[in-house]
Amino acid sequence: ITYKEALLLFQLPRTIGTVEGEELLANIGRFGPYIKYKNKFYSIPKGEDMMTIELNRALEIIAVKDDRDAQKAPILIGQYQNEDVYAAVGRFGPYVQYNKHFYSLPAGTDVKTLSLEMAIDVIQKTDAKNNIKTFDNDLSIKVLNGRYCPYISKDGNNYKIPKDINPIDLTYEQCLDIVASEEQKSKKVSKSKKTTSTASSKTSNKSKAKTTKK
Numbered sequence: 011i012t013y014k015e016a017l018l019l020f021q022l023p024r025t026i027g028t029v030e031g032e033e034l035l036a037n038i039g040r041f042g043p044y045i046k047y048k049n050k051f052y053s054i055p056k057g058e059d060m061m062t063i064e065l066n067r068a069l070e071i072i073a074v075k076d077d078r079d080a081q082k083a084p085i086l087i088g089q090y091q092n093e094d095v096y097a098a099v100g101r102f103g104p105y106v107q108y109n110k111h112f113y114s115l116p117a118g119t120d121v122k123t124l125s126l127e128m129a130i131d132v133i134q135k136t137d138a139k140n141n142i143k144t145f146d147n148d149l150s151i152k153v154l155n156g157r158y159c160p161y162i163s164k165d166g167n168n169y170k171i172p173k174d175i176n177p178i179d180l181t182y183e184q185c186l187d188i189v190a191s192e193e194q195k196s197k198k199v200s201k202s203k204k205t206t207s208t209a210s211s212k213t214s215n216k217s218k219a220k221t222t223k224k
Contacts, residue, residue, distance in 0.1 A: 027065035034068050036060040088126035095129050097121035110166035145182045153177050
């Protein structure tokens with residue numbers, strides 16, 4: 011960085027203009043120059059100078075980013091089995107979100123025109139492919155094939171299956187036992203963290219008290 015460039019940094023953040031009573035500020039951060047407006051941040055494209063960028067151009071950058079974000083935002087397309095079904099575009103392409111699970115859509119799918127029927131078809135086919143076992147008396151519990159290993163799904167939460175158990179042989183009662191066991195472990199870990207945090211806080215307070223006495 012040159013001496014001249016260093017002096018310019020002292021002029022930051024730079025006010026570009028005001029819209030609807032909110033200032034547009036140009037500044038530089040960890041990932042480069044940006045515009046800040048209404049507590050949102052917009053990267054300034056490479057090759058554009060944050061010290062000379064004008065209000066109209068800044069508003070163009072903001073509009074493009076807001077439009078792109080709006081296209082990626084989940085769209086509620088209906089309900090299936092009393093659960094909301096959403097369609098959106100993520101990092102790896104379009105997908106359907108349902109009951110805390112994500113279902114990939116074919117590349118190029120327009121989520122804005124995706125029908126509920128098409129979304130349900132994707133959900134059903136993916137579940138059929140991933141399903142190892144279901145129980146007619148309780149459809150909230152499923153034994154599924156995961157990306158890394160089989161697991162039990164209950165009410166949108168996932169539970170590990172012990173390595174010495176064959177997923178296909180699991181009974182309904184065994185699934186309930188595994189769910190209960192995993193939830194109990196989770197509670198113990200959470201309680202342990204709270205106890206450790208409390209003990210650490212008491213130790214810190216004692217240390218402060220001793221320092222104060224001195």
